Amino acid sequence: MQNLKKRNVIVGQSGGPTSAINSSLAGVFRTAKERGYAKVYGMIHGVQGLMAGKYIDLSEHIQNGLDEELLKRTPAAYLGSCRYKLPKIHENMETFKKIFQILDDLEIDCFIYIGGNDSMDTIQKLSDYAILTGSEIRFVGCPKTIDNDLALTDHTPGYGSAAKYIGTSVKEVIRDGISMEMPHGMVSIVEIMGRNAGWLTGAAALAKGEDCPGPDAIYLPELPFDVDKFVAKCEDLLKVKNSVVVAVSEGIKTADGKYVSELGGGADYVDAFGHKQLTGTARYLADLLSSKLGCKTRAIELSTLQRAASHCASRVDILEAYEVGGAAMKAADEGDTGKMVVFVRTSDDPYQANTEVKDVHKIANDERLVPREWVNEEGDDVTPRFITYVRPLIQGDVAPIMVDGIPRHLAKPGFINML
Amino acid sequence: MQNLKKRNVIVGQSGGPTSAINSSLAGVFRTAKERGYAKVYGMIHGVQGLMAGKYIDLSEHIQNGLDEELLKRTPAAYLGSCRYKLPKIHENMETFKKIFQILDDLEIDCFIYIGGNDSMDTIQKLSDYAILTGSEIRFVGCPKTIDNDLALTDHTPGYGSAAKYIGTSVKEVIRDGISMEMPHGMVSIVEIMGRNAGWLTGAAALAKGEDCPGPDAIYLPELPFDVDKFVAKCEDLLKVKNSVVVAVSEGIKTADGKYVSELGGGADYVDAFGHKQLTGTARYLADLLSSKLGCKTRAIELSTLQRAASHCASRVDILEAYEVGGAAMKAADEGDTGKMVVFVRTSDDPYQANTEVKDVHKIANDERLVPREWVNEEGDDVTPRFITYVRPLIQGDVAPIMVDGIPRHLAKPGFINML
Numbered sequence: 001m002q003n004l005k006k007r008n009v010i011v012g013q014s015g016g017p018t019s020a021i022n023s024s025l026a027g028v029f030r031t032a033k034e035r036g037y038a039k040v041y042g043m044i045h046g047v048q049g050l051m052a053g054k055y056i057d058l059s060e061h062i063q064n065g066l067d068e069e070l071l072k073r074t075p076a077a078y079l080g081s082c083r084y085k086l087p088k089i090h091e092n093m094e095t096f097k098k099i100f101q102i103l104d105d106l107e108i109d110c111f112i113y114i115g116g117n118d119s120m121d122t123i124q125k126l127s128d129y130a131i132l133t134g135s136e137i138r139f140v141g142c143p144k145t146i147d148n149d150l151a152l153t154d155h156t157p158g159y160g161s162a163a164k165y166i167g168t169s170v171k172e173v174i175r176d177g178i179s180m181e182m183p184h185g186m187v188s189i190v191e192i193m194g195r196n197a198g199w200l201t202g203a204a205a206l207a208k209g210e211d212c213p214g215p216d217a218i219y220l221p222e223l224p225f226d227v228d229k230f231v232a233k234c235e236d237l238l239k240v241k242n243s244v245v246v247a248v249s250e251g252i253k254t255a256d257g258k259y260v261s262e263l264g265g266g267a268d269y270v271d272a273f274g275h276k277q278l279t280g281t282a283r284y285l286a287d288l289l290s291s292k293l294g295c296k297t298r299a300i301e302l303s304t305l306q307r308a309a310s311h312c313a314s315r316v317d318i319l320e321a322y323e324v325g326g327a328a329m330k331a332a333d334e335g336d337t338g339k340m341v342v343f344v345r346t347s348d349d350p351y352q353a354n355t356e357v358k359d360v361h362k363i364a365n366d367e368r369l370v371p372r373e374w375v376n377e378e379g380d381d382v383t384p385r386f387i388t389y390v391r392p393l394i395q396g397d398v399a400p401i402m403v404d405g406i407p408r409h410l411a412k413p414g415f416i417n418m419l
Numbered sequence: 420m421q422n423l424k425k426r427n428v429i430v431g432q433s434g435g436p437t438s439a440i441n442s443s444l445a446g447v448f449r450t451a452k453e454r455g456y457a458k459v460y461g462m463i464h465g466v467q468g469l470m471a472g473k474y475i476d477l478s479e480h481i482q483n484g485l486d487e488e489l490l491k492r493t494p495a496a497y498l499g500s501c502r503y504k505l506p507k508i509h510e511n512m513e514t515f516k517k518i519f520q521i522l523d524d525l526e527i528d529c530f531i532y533i534g535g536n537d538s539m540d541t542i543q544k545l546s547d548y549a550i551l552t553g554s555e556i557r558f559v560g561c562p563k564t565i566d567n568d569l570a571l572t573d574h575t576p577g578y579g580s581a582a583k584y585i586g587t588s589v590k591e592v593i594r595d596g597i598s599m600e601m602p603h604g605m606v607s608i609v610e611i612m613g614r615n616a617g618w619l620t621g622a623a624a625l626a627k628g629e630d631c632p633g634p635d636a637i638y639l640p641e642l643p644f645d646v647d648k649f650v651a652k653c654e655d656l657l658k659v660k661n662s663v664v665v666a667v668s669e670g671i672k673t674a675d676g677k678y679v680s681e682l683g684g685g686a687d688y689v690d691a692f693g694h695k696q697l698t699g700t701a702r703y704l705a706d707l708l709s710s711k712l713g714c715k716t717r718a719i720e721l722s723t724l725q726r727a728a729s730h731c732a733s734r735v736d737i738l739e740a741y742e743v744g745g746a747a748m749k750a751a752d753e754g755d756t757g758k759m760v761v762f763v764r765t766s767d768d769p770y771q772a773n774t775e776v777k778d779v780h781k782i783a784n785d786e787r788l789v790p791r792e793w794v795n796e797e798g799d800d801v802t803p804r805f806i807t808y809v810r811p812l813i814q815g816d817v818a819p820i821m822v823d824g825i826p827r828h829l830a831k832p833g834f835i836n837m838l
Contacts, residue, residue: 013598017594048600049600075595076591168825168826169724171825171826171828172494172728175493175494176727177723179495179496180499181501211827211829212831298722298723300720300722300723302724305592305719308592309588309591395823405583406813409590409594412594
């Protein structure tokens with residue numbers, strides 16, 4: 001299946017931005033060049049941009065080692081991202097014909113897509129179509145998501161850096177709260193991303209240490225959220241401490257399936273994939289507590305900050321993101337298609353994990369949730385097992401390259417986000 | 420006025436926490452020890468805790484050089500803070516008698532208070548009372564506030580680190596926005612602290628550089644906010660770019676004096692000093708834009724994070740905070756009372772600033788605002804003069820001391836925030 005004469009590679013980024021997604025891009029680029037491919041194209045805004053004929057020659061933008069280092073430290077998708085789901089092959093063959101025509105015109109041998117569940121769906125459909133039509137283009141997925149919810153992999157690049165930022169920020173919020181004294185106490189609710197999977201919210205527990213009590217409660221979206229028990233717990237906590245800090249997932253739901261953010265009657269918003277966009281879980285709970293308990297409250301949404309905070313990236317995460325980019329390119333070069341690179345952890349301490357490639361059909365559209373036994377019985381904290389899992393992923397730092405006191409990123413690409 | 424035999428020092432922290440307030444505490448402690456004082460007491464939760472007899476011997480908590488380094492990297496008031504305003508002397512002489520009795524019992528020569536406007540009011544009243552009663556205790560203020568709104572000083576410790584965090588985070592939010600493509604565009608509104616003074620909000624402009632376009636508009640609280648012009652500006656911006664990022668102060672008001680956060684009909688909350696507590700300026704504007712323009716919006720409140728993010732502290736700020744702590748102690752030791760340490764800047768580039776002591780009567784309760792000429796004519800951006808001012812204050816980093824992947828702080832003092 002390997003071409004003797006190597007032609008070109010194209011790489012794209014898709015889904016929500018992370019601090020590590022560009023490190024994977026750098027890994028793909030480096031390995032493609034090392035393995036002798038002529039050109040490495042970048043899709044602008046993913047497969048959606050590609051269909052509109054938008055792509056660049058990456059060599060014009062990553063010109064030297066410093067550019068590569070800056071790229072590794074640049075948050076969000078350098079090439080631009082998209083949230084576009086391909087139709088089913090039999091429903092709209094034209095879309096696939098169009099994409100393959102563009103790929104053939106560009107003399108593409110390997111197509112690498114960096115993204116999460118929805119992006120792996122794209123890899124699956126394109127590789128299926130290639131088989132149907134006898135195309136020899138190889139399609140390989142490179143995992144990326146702060147949500148850490150991809151199936152079959154131990155974890156996903158992007159998660160470690162977000163977890164490190166969350167642990168660090170929650171620790172700072174706790175210390176801030178401790179320093180104040182409020183007449184009726186204060187409850188700070190920190191709202192963390194993760195619609196269905198509590199990997200990010202659980203990372204709030206990283207704040208706990210010899211110098212910090214950690215959050216007083218953590219609520220993951222995997223378990224039903226009991227509003228009354230929550231209020232009672234906060235009331236009890238306020239009897240013994242002046243400042244209470246609670247971490248909640250944006251996606252917590254009551255037993256009857258209602259998002260807590262909807263209890264206040266807020267508007268819904270559904271994205272292209274049918275996911276509900278949520279806001280205001282922390283705000284709702286904070287308002288509820290102040291009316292029920294008379295305490296001061298704060299609603300703190302980590303929002304975009306938690307997925308873009310490359311100034312606080314994990315070294316393990318950034319290096320692993322680079323590694324999976326290279327591994328995806330290597331797999332495609334060696335003939336794999338319809339595959340995604342995954343991590344298999346062989347040891348927690350010392351931490352060791354290897355990359356493997358797995359069939360993307362077993363991955364796409366399947367969410368990996370936090371195991372029930374990694375949450376305590378009451379459902380309001382993670383267990384030490386969770387910490388053992390996440391701790392290795394946040395180790396080490398990637399010192400930002402500071403210019404004039406602010407972290408430098410690779411130059412804003414003029415080709416994206418313009419009308 | 421100097422005692423030949425030196426007795427003890429007491430130091431307290433007051434007002435809103437910052438990333439640098441503990442560095443000043445470390446500076447006071449170090450200089451007091453070097454100048455031969457027997458004990459350095461710390462008030463627990465400021466003068467309010469002191470009145471309840473709450474204080475510690477700081478030597479028991481800062482035992483070595485590593486403790487001091489950790490203290491410099493620990494956000495929020497290590498000793499606990501308070502928001503307590505002393506009565507006027509003639510209104511309640513008993514309060515002052517009580518405080519001075521405690522100070523006399525502790526054999527205090529020097530009283531150092533680290534804080535903002537309200538804390539300088541405390542220094543003023545206590546030093547006035549000392550004069551009235553012939554007490555020889557010296558009272559000196561050490562400036563601290565992320566708001567940077569103290570009179571007579573070029574800037575205040577705490578501001579530089581908050582400004583660095585704001586510039587860094589806004590830059591990351593901009594990059595995140597650029598990477599996405601939204602059908603009808605997206606406007607992200609970043610809400611920044613500062614009731615009346617726009618120093619922090621203006622720091623969003625630090626995001627701008629060769630690699631980043633910077634925020635598209637910046638609205639300080641010093642100028643009236645025109646809602647219609649704001650909507651029109653966003654509409655125009657969305658015609659030429661897909662992602663718009665706007666920085667707003669929490670305290671922006673319309674021409675008739677109404678807080679924007681009140682336009683949505685939210686509840687008011689007034690703190691002990693009669694300040695209105697504001698939330699929801701960004702949320703209100705985001706909801707307004709999505710209804711008027713049909714674009715996607717994001718409301719991002721930097722909230723507590725911006726004043727507690729010691730992981731992203733400015734080296735200039737942390738070192739200057741240490742310096743003013745030492746200078747306050749030195750001034751008190753040398754006989755000054757009723758004074759505050761201030762910075763006098765002698766050069767922007769290379770940056771040079773010296774400490775001086777000024778009469779606290781000229782400082783207390785007087786807010787320093789951003790000069791009108793440091794904002795552009797349209798009132799929606801800061802000028803290069805503003806950047807020249809703030810740039811030196813965010814230079815350099817204070818590498819966190821990382822333990823298990825998370826910044827280490829000085830051990831949580833068991834004596835604060837307990838009931």
